[in-house]
Amino acid sequence: MRYVLAFLALVVLIAGGLWMYAGTLAGPSIEIAKPVKYVGLAAPLDVTVTAPGARLKTLRIVFEQNGHATPLFSLESPSGADVRQESGDRVRITRQIGRDAIPDLKSGTGRIVVSASRPVLFGVRATQTLAARDVQVRLERPTISVVSTKHYINLGGSEAVVYRVNPPDVESGVQVGDLAYPGFPASGANDVEGVHITDPALKLAFFALRYDQDLNTPIHLYARDEAGNTGRGDFDYRPFPKPFKHSTIPLDDTFLNRVVPAILEATDEIRPQGDTLQKFLAINGELRRKNTEKIASFAKQTAAALLWAGIVFHPYTNSAVEAAFADQRTYLYQGKEVDKQVHLGFDLASVVNAPLLAANKGKVVYAAPLGIYGNCVIIDHGMGVQSLYGHLSSIGVQVGQMVEKEQEIGRMGRTGLAQGDHLHFTMLVNGQMVNPVEWWDAHWIQDRILRKLHEVAP
Ligand SMILES: [Zn+2]
Structure with missing residues (x-):
């Protein structure tokens, strides 16, 4: 009898110890990714819960406001939420919240509350975590x-x-x-x-x-x-x-052997294999696309105010136009068509090392080699309006520098993908290349x- 009692006492002791220990185990971890700060007429809810094996005993998400709690999700009643097991341990719950989900939603403060528990001690006990996010509710459309x-x-x-x-x-x-x-x-x-x-x-x-x-x-x-x-x-x-013009560009080995190695040496964005023509095609296609993306990325650096001096952008009237905006180019090699590209700028002929003037006042956002554009300068004129200059023989400005309208910013040349000495000029609106002709036209700017x-x- 004594042994039996001692044994039972031991069992109770061990069980109690395990019970206590299980209670100290961490509950599931909860991450409220969205909403971050605001809830509007329609807003995403994005909650991730992590527990070993993604085993959850309970999971409940509610929205609390003015003493009311509106259920947004529970394991028993998912309320149209999208539930996805993202990995062995992670479960992600997403749904739209807003006035459709919470009909008595009011402008003001509110709170997202997430509670989750996971089974421990062979499911005999559960351990719980609570997370909350205070949010501002705004219901007026701008x-x-x-x-x-x-x-x-x-x-x-x-x-x-x-x-x-x-x-x-x-x-x-x-x-x-x-x-x-x-x-x-x-x-x-x-x-x-x-x-x-x-x-x-x-x-x-x-x-x-x-x-x-x-x-x-x-x-x-x-x-x-x-x-x-x-x-x-x-x-x-x-x-x-x-209507955009069509033009034909004949390629010869002298040209390819001059431009291909020089461009590839100045970039680490592509590493094409094959012969010189194949490398040229990679430059004309893949590198051109990457250059376009990079050029577009400078839009976010634009000033919120117009940095113009005078209205019209400097028109480079001394130069003969060799190519216009959006010319549809067909490239020929040994009489055969090998490529087609669209030329998004103006090509303005120049003599070697002629001074290059800034089209308008602005801030230099780029001044370095840029793939097919060779030595390249981009000037920000504010509110998303920028100008781009390519193929310079030398660059005379630095990033961050303010330049006046018609200030010399470098010398013209034929670096990059250029057959002869010329300026490649384009205007950009929020990173998109646009026809510069309009920006050279006083009547257009005025109207x-x-x-x-x-x-x-x-
Ligand atoms: Zn050009």
């Missing part, structure tokens, strides 16, 4: 409406729109198909002649219809607040087709940009 009139856009060209957005501090701009062009406070144009805008709700956005987009690409204004609430505004515009600014602030 409003956006056009102010300027008469918007005309050429295929491959640029256009500007003035609009009003409320609240004034939300992200907004122009959506052209799948490309977004951010707007900036219109008061950022106040240094340009005669413009005086004080209303912070007024914005100016430059946008483009890419040379390869459909003429009927939908264009509209957008606004988006931090809670994910969106507003949309339509405006009248007319797109115009633009498309200044008129719209003067109409709101006469």
Whole structure:
């Protein structure tokens, strides 16, 4: 009897010890990835729970506000959430929350609460974790409406729109198909002649219809607040087709042997194999695409204000035009067609080492070799408008430097993919290459940009 009692006492002791120990084991770990700070009319919920073997006893997500708790998810009632086991240990729950999911959602503060437990001690006990995220609820859509009139856009060209957005501090701009062009406070144009805008709700956005987009690409204004609430505004515009020229570029070995090794030496972005022609085709295709992406990446460094001195961009009228914007080029080698590319800029003939002048005032955002463009300079003129200069024999400016309009920024040459001495020049709108002809035209600048600014602030 004594032994039996002692044995039972031992069992109770061990069981108690295990029970206590199990209670000290960590519960599942919980990560609330979204919402970060805001909940709007529609917002994503994204929660990841990690436990050994992804075994969970309970998992509950609720939204708490003003003393109410609205269930968003539980293992018993997933409420339309997407539940995915991401790895052996991780479970991810995603769904839309917002006013559809939480009908009595109110603007103000709220809280996402996640509780999860996992079985321990062979399922006899569970160990729990609690996580919470305080959020701000915003339920008013931003409003956006056009102010300027008469918007005309050429295929491959640029256009500007003035609009009003409320609240004034939300992200907004122009959506052209799948490309977004951010707007900036219109008061950022106040240094340009005669413009005086004080209303912070007024914005100016430059946008483009890419040379390869459909003429009927939908264009509209957008606004988006931090809670994910969106507003949309339509405006009248007319797109115009633009015929692009076709040209033929004969390739010979003298040219290939000069440019191919020089370009490959100056880049680590591609390592093509094969003969010189195959390497040339990799440069003309793959490297060209990578260069285009890199050029587009400088858009995010743009200034929020126009850095222009005078209106028209320097037109390089001394130079003969060798190629125009969006020329459709066919490359021939030994009489056979070997490649096709679109030339997104102007080629302006020059004499070797002729001084190269900045098209307008701005800040240098790039000044170094850039693949097919050889020695290349990119100048930011503000609000997404930038200019690009290629094939320089030498660069005379540094990144971060402010340059005046028509200040010398280097010397012209034939570095990169250039058959003779010339300047490759293009304008960029939010990183997209656009036809520079418009930016050389005083009438166009006056009608498309200044008129719209003067109409709101006469
Ligand atoms: Zn060119």
